[in-house]
Amino acid sequence: MAAWGADAAELVDAVNGAAGGPAACSGADAYGIDGVTPKVAVRPAAVDAVSAVTAAAHRAGAAVTPWGGGTRTSIGNLPRRYDVALDLTGLDQIIAHNPGDLTATVQAGVTAAALQRTLADHGQFLAVDPPLPESATVGGALAVGSSGPLKWQYGSVRDVVIGMKVVQADGAVTKSGGQVVKNVSGYDVARLHVGGLGTLGVIVEVSLKLTPLPAHETTVTASYGSASDAIDAALDIFGGGTAPLALTVIDASAAADFKDLESGACHLAVRFGGRPRAVERMVSEAQAASKRHGCRRIRQADGAGAASLWRQAADFGWDTATRPTVGVRASVTPASVGSLWAALQRQGTAPGGRTALVGHPAHGIVQAHWRSDGAQPVDEAARAFIRSARRAIRAAGGKMVVEQCPASAKAGLDVWDDVGDQIAVMRSLKDQYDPRRVLSPGRYVGGI
Amino acid sequence: MPDVDPLVNELRAIVGNDYVIHLPEDLIVFEYDGSVDKAMPSAVVLPGSTAEVSEVVSAASRAGVPIVARGAGTGLSGGAVAEQGGLVVALTRMKRILEIDPADHLAVVEPGVVNLDISTAAAEYGLYFAPDPSSQRACTIGGNVAENSGGPHCLAYGVTTNHVLGMEVVLADGSIAWLGGRTRETPGYDLRGIVIGSEGTLAIATKIVVRLLKQPEAVKTLLAVFKEMDQASSAVSGIIAAGIVPAAIEMMDHFCIEAVEPAVNAGYPKGAGAVLLVEVDGLSEAVEEEASEIERVCRSYDPMEIRAAVDEEERARLWAGRKGVLGALGRLAPNYYLVDGTIPRTRLMEVLARITEIGDKYGLPIANLLHAGDGNLHPSVLFDERDPDQLRRTMEAGAEILELCVEAGGVLSGEHGIGLEKQEYMPLMFNDEDMAAMAKLAPAFGSRGRFNPGKIFPTGKTRAPIPHAGAVARTGAGAFI
Structure with a gap:
């Protein structure tokens, strides 16, 4: 596999020629991934130009990484090669x-x-x-x-x-x-x-x-003294007769980063949508479930207040204010969320710094975020956090992805979990669809 | 075709003498599925476990004999027909429900489990398996996975792929792998999603983890009767425009009503041009509100009658009408050719009118029953196969309907698959490069030429013009869509 050997100017010319004009962006620096900066960034405005740029890179043996909003480019293993950032925001129709x-x-x-x-x-x-x-x-x-x-x-x-x-x-x-x-x-x-x-x-x-869009929406937020109570309440609602749109548990540490959540408590946020009378009944059932599990306080929010809470829940860990040093996303079955949560909390403070957990028990997702307090060498602490998270997640029968991690700590690390025997087919798909390893080589599962 | 006799001996050693079928008189029942295509396999083997499937696949691979996996054989596009001969691996012995996990709302089942049996077993926990192909009393979950089967209720709940979390599969080299798993997200390419709907060409599923849903607390079924198809089509658009996605919206035209009413007594009024069967489910409060809003929408299109099923018995009768249509079409003509295609639902009125024109052009009645809510059409050309000219006209009308679907922004198949039936039509939707990209999947899975060869892609051959001739005679009242 010939890596791009010629100088950057030649690649820029090839890409510009392919894009049908000077489409290359200045400032390829803005497209860095894990500290690797591409030789050229290009922002075509039409599908044909994307095709031409990709074909040019293919001929040249250059490595291309497609780029969207650049919000989650921290996901993936260290790039093996990275020559062209293919910015697709010009395809905005x-x-x-x-x-x-x-x-x-x-x-x-x-x-x-x-x-x-x-x-x-x-x-x-x-x-x-x-x-x-x-x-x-x-x-x-x-x-x-x-x-x-x-x-x-x-x-x-x-x-x-x-x-x-x-x-x-x-x-x-x-x-x-x-x-x-x-x-x-x-x-x-x-x-x-x-x-x-x-x-x-x-x-x-x-x-x-x-x-x-649901005819009517509302959000119930209940606060708890312990995360296990919040998770039990969530699973109670999951197994019950109502069907919320979303069911999210936020631990006390994460809650500190949320604008409208009382700090020092764990929270269960439940989002309901539908016909007003049905929503009303779901709310009262959720309140009853929350009380059964010993919640301290229940609040209800509509409109902007609810929208802001859910925005923060979806953004958690990705906006500048809450970005962790290490972010791990785990997927387990709903019934295993409680034990995983407890295990993550036990090991959370081990490397120093602060751990925050946000989870969606009904679909078994737990995000574990660790922020360094600078007291220890960050790479070492990051690796320690990942190791212990991996142990806890494996013990819970789950799979994980390290979504955020200092580039310096990624060497020798597969941020993806073991995918088992299916890896052979996955490698073979790469051989079929990208035999010259043009597209983001190295970053995917098993180093694909 | 390689000599299968040494293979038969090897297969007997793997699964036992009783589970290898190779005498021509015994093989006949494996010659066809729910479509009309026929081909005689060289042998049939019925493995009883994943390990046996793996050994069977390895043995066939060494012998250079292709494999066609088969469930209940209810498929409608020839997916289970051994077009090139070879070994049929029938998975009907593997019919254990291995686990129902009420806490995680999932079940682990073997591929030969009948679709409806999953819901029956899950019922004690208040759970069910949502995809409900009309053949659900017979078809197997393995077959559903192969064809990515739908059903009337997939309007609100989605098709098979939306309800399968993971699968254990045997690959063409006999190796065993898990794709997906018990959790909602697994890292890596979604091989699970690629295998579902691949019509048995990539892998054989030997265990399937399915997601279970909570049984709805309330269900309401409405019958809306219209003088004209146009009014019924408009009502469908009106319901969707009102922001309601019911559990199901089924439509039947006057041919279907005429055929099924005397047979089933579903309560569809005589003289109606079209009936809609609309079902809503969920919380009782939501169901009441949605049902009355649907009723209000339907009223604005001047219906002859609107009626809600008052009890479970009436609801079952309304559905029996819908499910009995295909079998009852035999009352109108000796044969039918059932076409499956999907169009954007806003174009129902126009496309149904053009289907009537196509019928007029070829001098053949075309009965329309459709999963109207998602635009999935099932026009059925009524004809008599004993008249060769009718047969020719039927096939031409069928081809024209498929062309019409694609031209209207739709697709060749909504839920029956491409298989043998529609492979020559693939170029209507996909160019050579599109198909070349699809064709890379089989080599990646190592299954090219080994699993269900000769399906999906065009062969360039002109099709023998008899896709569904005789389907009524063969499947009779048990015919499904």
Whole structure:
């Protein structure tokens, strides 16, 4: 595999030529990943130009990393090579919104917030809530693939995709799926790219399944003396007769970073949506469950107050105010959340600094964030935190991804969990779709 | 085709003599599925465990014999037909429900478990498995995984892929791997999602972890009767526009009503041009409100009648009508050719009108029953296969309907799959580069030419013009969609 050997100017020329003009951005420095800066950054404004740039890089043996809003580029192993940042924010068109069909087709670089605003005008939304939606792009959210608090009720990020156009590693533009909500025509190739971190192809356009905005929404927040009570209450509601849109537990340490949450307590936030009378009943059942588990105080918020809480919950760990030194995302079964939480809390303070936990028990997600207090060498402490988190998560039968970590601590670390026997097929997919290792080499599972 | 006799001996050693079928008279029942395509496998093997599946696959691989995995054989696109001969691996012996985990709302099942049996077993915990293909009393979860099956209630709840968390699979080299798992997120490419709907071409599922939903506390089923199809189509759009996504919206035209009413006594009025069956479920408060809003929407399109099922018995009868349509079409014509396609739901009215025109053009009645809420059409061309000219016209009408679906922004198949039936139509939706990208999956899984060869992609051959001729005669009242 020939790495890019020529000088940067030559690559810039090749990329500019391919993009049909001076599309290369100045300041490739802004596109660094784990301290590695690309030789050139390019921001094409059309799918054809993305194809041409990718094809040029493919011919040259240069390594390309697709770039959306740049909000979660900390996810991934250290780049093995990184020559071209392919900024897709120039693909910012909402191609079609068909309110009557509850579908939309958008370019990958549309921001999540811009799309939601357009959809909201028609009483609809995309049931995906990535962090930092003003910057995060639809393509980026899909490439990362992990879901926010809304996942329980509305399903995974991967479930909203009904069609996709992808630029392959050699520049070929291919499509799969369609623009309708029910379709089994041909292989569902889009599934490779949702959560694929841009390592098998560059997502350039997607068709999406939309959801009507709930007629009425409200949020109940209950505070607890212990996280285990909050989690028990959450699982009680999960197993009960009501169906909240989201169910999120915030520990006392994390609560300190939330604007409207009482500090020194754990919190369970439950988001309800639907017909007013149904919401009213769900609220009273959630209140009853909270009381059964010994909550101290219950509050209810609507409108801006609730929106702000859920914004903070989805952004947690990704905005500058709450960014941790190390961020770990664990996935366990709902019933294992309590034991995992306890284990993480026990080991949390071991390396010094501060640990904060936020979790969505109904879909088994726990985010464990550790912030260094500078008292110890950060790399060593970070590795210690990751090691003990991994032990706790394995013991709970779960899988984890280290989403944030100092680049200096990443050497020799696989930020992804062991994926078992399926790794052979995953490697073989990379061989098929990107044999020259053009797309983000090294950053994915098992060093793919 | 390689000689299978030495393989038969090897298979007997793996699964026991009773579970290898190779005499022609015994193989006949494995010659077809719910579609019309037929081909005789060289042998059929019924493994009883993952280890046996693995050994069988390895043995067939060494012998160079292709494998077609098979569940209940209810599929409608030829997915379980051994088009190129070879070994059929029937998974119907692997029918244990291994675990129901009420705390985590999941079940672990073997591939031969019948779809409905999962819900039946989960009922004691107040849980159920949502995908409900009309064949759910017969079809297996393994087959559902292969075809990514839907059903009437996938409008609100999604299709098979939305309800499978993970699978243990046997790959074409006989190795065993877990794709996905018990948790909601697993790192790495979504191989689970790639295998679901791959029509048996990539892997054989041997254990499946399915997500279970809580049984809704209330269900309400409405029947809305209209003079014209157009009014019913408009009502469907009106319901969606009101921000309601019901659990199901089914539509049947006058041919379906005429055929099914005398057979089933579902209570669909005579002389109606179309009926809508709309079901809402959830919390009782929400169900009441949504049902009355749906009723209000339907009233604005001048219905002949709107009625809510008053009890479970009436609800079952309304659904029996819907489920009995296909079997009852035999009252109108000796044969039908059932087409499956999806269009954007806002284009229902226009596309249904054009389907009627296509019927007129070819001088054949076309009955329409559809999962209207998600735009999934099932036009059924009624004909008599004994008349070769009718047969020719039927096939041409079917092709024109599929072209119409794609032209209207829709797709070739909503829920039945491509298989053998529609492989030659794939170029209507996908160009060579699109298909080349899809075709890389089988080599990546190591299954090319080994698992279900000759399916999905166009072969360039002209299809023998008889896809569904005789389907009624063969499947009769048990015919499903």
